Amino acid sequence: MTALHAAPSCAFNINDYILAGEDVSFKLSPNTSGLFEKGCPDTIVIHFTAGSSLESSVNVLTNTDSGVSAHFAVGRNGDIVQMLPTNKIAWHAGESHFEGRSRLNQYSIGIELDNAGQLKKIGNSTYESWFGKEYVKSEVFEAKRKNQHAVTYWHKYSDIQISRTLALCKTLCEHHNISIIVGHEEIAPARKVDPGPAFPLQKFKALLLQTDTNLQVTESLETSSQREAHDQLHRDLASPVKKIANVSANSLNVRKGPDTSFSTIDNGLNKGEVLKVLEKQGDWAKVSFTKVGWVNTAFIHEITEKSPFKSQE
Ligand SMILES: [Zn+2]
Structure with a gap:
């Protein structure tokens, strides 16, 4: 775990409560109850959207009639949309309790991850x-x-989505006095199940709050390829994401090495899935999704120009 505690360099900055960085955009939500009290926010609440795309979720979170909002939404391709400055109260936690406090909106930053739930x-x-x-x-x-x-x-969350969320939380921790990171399910257990077991919440707490140096990683890493994906997550923090690609074939084999002689991983990838390109060797690219493996570059489409919702469905 030692390596994971090394302070990663951040891909983001916060100026006047607004996040700046690559692939970050802003769409203001009218749904706020004004400024936080002094000393707040001191908490981050993690959510999933249970929605079909980043765009559809941002539309809801910025709609006057929806009665909900959050500070940030993180897409499956790593794009981040900020909807309220970090000095204003958003409406994401609802009826909630944690460590003697109620109505957590008034203390917390809300981050929504695009995920079907x-x-x-x-x-x-x-x-x-x-x-x-x-x-x-x-x-x-x-x-x-x-x-x-x-x-x-x-x-599942995508790797890039998790690593960008981690970097976002790191930046928030540096700019605000964040001492608590919770899942929505932890503060409203009778009503909510997000972000759910697919989100590495304990790891986030350990990495960001450094509360437990002897943390037992509770998620079981079934395969070395999954472990590699997890390790990659932490390397991502040191170097901002550079290349994204979509799967252009209807189905695409992922192999353990850069040649058809290597065995395949899982059931392969579907058209439209978002990958991060880690490295290339000839016609092969090492990519990261929920795992890490090699694909033939003839069947992926690299995205060079990134607008917020381009690679959403
Ligand atoms: Zn939630």
């Missing part, structure tokens, strides 16, 4: 979100709650 298994390796979109096994995180036998299914 809990999924329903509808076939052998097919899963469905509440809004009817289908997902394959590689997009799904299986979880078993303590003392429960039933397995539940959750939409």
Whole structure:
């Protein structure tokens, strides 16, 4: 764990309560109850949107009639949209309690991650979100709650989304007196399940608050490729993201090395999935998604010009 505690350099800055950095945009939400009291925000609340895209979620969070808002939304391609300056109160936590305090909105920054949320298994390796979109096994995180036998299914976060969120939280911690990082489910357990078991919340707390130097990493890293993806997450903090690509083939094999002689990982990738390009060797690119592997560059489309919602569905 020692390496993970090394202070990463930040890709972001906050000037006058507004985030600046690559692939960061701003769309003001009218849904605020004004300025925080002195000393606040001191808390970050992590959410998932349970929505179908970053754009649709930002539309809701900035709509006068919705009655909800958040400071930031993080897309699956790593794009960040800020909707309120960090000195203003947003409406994301609702009825909530934590360590003797209620109504956490008045103390906290809200970060929403584009994620479909809990999924329903509808076939052998097919899963469905509440809004009817289908997902394959590689997009799904299986979880078993303590003392429960039933397995539940959750939409995985993308690597780049997690690493950008981590960098965002790091910047917020540096600019505000953040001492608490919680999931929405922790402050409203009777009502909420976000960000859910697919989000590495304990790791975030350990990395950002450095409260426990002997942290036991609770997520099980099933394969070395998953471990590599996790390690990559932390390397990302040191170097801002440079290259993103979409899968252009209908389905794409991911291999353990840069040649067809290497065995494949998982069930492959679907058209439109967002990847981060880590390195290239000839016709092959090493990419990171929820895992790390090699794909033939003929079947990916590199995105050079990035507008906030371009690679959303
Ligand atoms: Zn929430």
